[in-house]
Amino acid sequence: xxxxxxxxxxxxxxxxxxxxxxxxxxxxxxxxxxxxxxxxxxxxxxxxxxxxxxxxxxxxxxxxxxxxxxxxxxxxxxxxxxxxxxxxxxxxxxxxxxxxxxxxxxxxxxxxxxxxxxxxxxxxxxxxxxxxxxxxxxxxxxxxxxxxxxxxxxxxxxxxxxxxxxxxxxxxxxxxxxxxx
Amino acid sequence: xxxxxxxxxxxxxxxxxxxxxxxxxxxxxxxxxxxxxxxxxxxxxxxxxxxxxxxxxxxxxxxxxxxxxxxxxxxxxxxxxxxxxxxxxxxxxxxxxxxxxxxxxxxxxxxxxxxxxxxxxxxxxxxxxxxxxxxxxxxxxxxxxxxxxxxxxxxxxxxxxxxxxxxxxxxxxxxxxxxxx
DNA sequence: TTATACTTTCAATAATTTCTGAAACTTCAA
DNA sequence: TTGAAGTTTCAGAAATTATTGAAAGTATAA
Numbered sequence: 001x002x003x004x005x006x007x008x009x010x011x012x013x014x015x016x017x018x019x020x021x022x023x024x025x026x027x028x029x030x031x032x033x034x035x036x037x038x039x040x041x042x043x044x045x046x047x048x049x050x051x052x053x054x055x056x057x058x059x060x061x062x063x064x065x066x067x068x069x070x071x072x073x074x075x076x077x078x079x080x081x082x083x084x085x086x087x088x089x090x091x092x093x094x095x096x097x098x099x100x101x102x103x104x105x106x107x108x109x110x111x112x113x114x115x116x117x118x119x120x121x122x123x124x125x126x127x128x129x130x131x132x133x134x135x136x137x138x139x140x141x142x143x144x145x146x147x148x149x150x151x152x153x154x155x156x157x158x159x160x161x162x163x164x165x166x167x168x169x170x171x172x173x174x175x176x177x178x179x180x181x
Numbered sequence: 182x183x184x185x186x187x188x189x190x191x192x193x194x195x196x197x198x199x200x201x202x203x204x205x206x207x208x209x210x211x212x213x214x215x216x217x218x219x220x221x222x223x224x225x226x227x228x229x230x231x232x233x234x235x236x237x238x239x240x241x242x243x244x245x246x247x248x249x250x251x252x253x254x255x256x257x258x259x260x261x262x263x264x265x266x267x268x269x270x271x272x273x274x275x276x277x278x279x280x281x282x283x284x285x286x287x288x289x290x291x292x293x294x295x296x297x298x299x300x301x302x303x304x305x306x307x308x309x310x311x312x313x314x315x316x317x318x319x320x321x322x323x324x325x326x327x328x329x330x331x332x333x334x335x336x337x338x339x340x341x342x343x344x345x346x347x348x349x350x351x352x353x354x355x356x357x358x359x360x361x362x
Numbered sequence: 363t364t365a366t367a368c369t370t371t372c373a374a375t376a377a378t379t380t381c382t383g384a385a386a387c388t389t390c391a392a
Numbered sequence: 393t394t395g396a397a398g399t400t401t402c403a404g405a406a407a408t409t410a411t412t413g414a415a416a417g418t419a420t421a422a
Contacts, residue, residue, distance in 0.1 A: 006296055007309050013292050020285045022201065024380065035316075038308040043399075053382045058400055079390070079398055089315040093323075104201045111194050115187050127219035128188050134270040135216075141339055142274075149326065158322055205410065224369075234412045239370055260367055260420065 001049040007036055011050070022100050023063060026052055030060040031069060031085070035092070040073045040082035067099050090154040097150065105139055112136040182230040188217055192231070203281050204244060207233055211241040212250060212266070216273070221254045221263035248280050271335040278331065286320055293317040 003011060011032040018028020029050050034041065041049075047057040061083060064070045069092055073082040085092065112132050120126035149157065184192060192213040199209020210231050215222065222230075228238040242264060245251045250273055254263040266273065293313050301307035330338065 004302065004306055004309075006299055006301075006306055009292070010296060010309070010313065013289065017285065017289055020203065020281075026380075036309040036312050038305055054399085055383065055401075056381055059381085062400085079396095081399080089312065089319055093319055100201075104198065108194065108198055111190070115191060118187055120187075121185065124219055125185055125187055128185075128191070128217040131217050131270065132191065137339070138270055138274055138335070141335075145330065145338070154319070154322075157326070158318070207410075236370075236372085236413065237411055240411090243370085262369075 001041070001045040003033070003049050007033070010036060021096065022103065023067075026050070026056055027060045027063050030057070031064055034064075034070055034083055035085040035089075037084075040075075040084045042080040042082055044080070046083070068095055094150055097146065101143060101146070105143055109136065109139055109143070112139070182222070182226040184214070184230050188214070191217060202277065203284065204248075207231070207237055208241045208244050211238070212245055215245075215251055215264055216266040216270075218265075221265045223261040223263055225261070227264070249276055275331055278327065282324060282327070286324055290317065290320055290324070293320070 011029050014032030015025040015029035018025050018031075021028065023031075029052075030046060033046060033049060043054065043057050043061065046061075047054050050057075061070065069086055070083050071086045073084060075082060087095075112135060115132055116129060116136065118129075120129050192210050195213030196206040196210035199206050199212075202209065204212075210233075211227060214227060214230060224235065224238045224242065227242075228235050231238075242251065250267055251264050252267040254265060256263060268276075293316060296313055297310060297317065299310075301310050
């Protein structure tokens with residue numbers, strides 16, 4: 001399978017960005033390709049399009065499945081597996097976010113909680129704990145907010161953005177409301 | 182310089198997480214150490230505490246400076262440079278966020294904008310562009326929101342979190358307000 | 363100036379991560 | 393059953409990334 005130049009540049013770019021988004025180049029390319037194609041692709045087609053080995057395709061698909069980002073489709077009378085991106089762009093972004101939260105934030109939060117249980121042995125440790133506590137609160141707040149925003153869903157978020165000019169506005173509105181009642 | 186066990190586990194953990202946060206292990210450790218210590222450290226002390234070579238310390242500090250996460254201090258009569266974490270935890274988190282936005286989102290947004298200017302050559306490309314457009318809008322919205330939230334500052338964010346239960350609540354309030362006026 | 367106390371750079375090396383391809387495995391139609 | 397068409401696994405090779413340490417560079421006190 002041959003990619004058109006537009007699709008190819010998207011796929012290659014996504015591959016390079018992949019590493020920054022938590023997966024490696026191949027997985028990034030794989031995902032980009034599946035997101036952009038209008039029909040399911042077989043593992044062979046994917047490997048051919050991206051010029052990578054069959055084994056690498058298999059590993060990449062496995063990884064994407066562990067992120068719940070792709071789905072398998074069976075075509076009756078055909079033994080091959082066909083793969084598509086799972087759900088809407090919003091769903092996918094959500095999953096990537098969730099997964100990254102799990103990998104990047106949660107382990108840190110849990111370590112911080114543990115370290116904060118210890119009694120500080122001296123001034124240095126006491127100062128350190130103050131900092132750890134700040135970090136903990138910040139991460140917790142950020143996590144809660146991102147979950148809230150995710151739960152809002154894309155439309156509300158989009159509408160709201162266009163409507164005013166972001167949260168600042170909303171907060172003003174809230175304040176005005178609260179001062180009335 | 183010897184790290185206490187509490188500080189050591191924080192530093193090591195941050196090193197491991199570092200790679201997920203956009204910098205390498207050493208840089209992560211360096212940063213964690215500087216954040217948590219109550220006094221500025223010299224490059225030698227840092228290297229000794231982390232058991233890494235002098236050259237590596239220098240590279241790491243340079244990287245952290247490019248992120249604007251640390252500051253140099255000169256002590257009169259002492260030739261050494263001393264380093265501290267720059268600003269509050271909130272400031273640092275902001276800088277990390279900004280930097281990551283620059284590295285992870287902006288290049289993608291700009292590529293997407295370019296690709297969307299091309300006329301689709303066929304149905305496949307047309308479908309691809311629809312997807313690219315969705316991704317573009319999503320990234321743009323997410324970016325704008327995160328900027329809004331950053332501009333809000335930590336106190337407001339914190340207060341708001343505690344006050345209601347996140348954005349959902351605020352939106353309800355907004356709706357009620359709008360329907361009155 | 364010069365000696366000294368420090369920092370930075372960078373080529374070589376080490377460590378880690380990714381990729382390949384052949385072998386093992388699975389599934390299904392005949 | 394068997395064999396054809398497919399998928400997965402995994403040891404070794406290749407590519408990438410991080411680290412060291414020695415040499416070059418810089419600043420300051422005398």
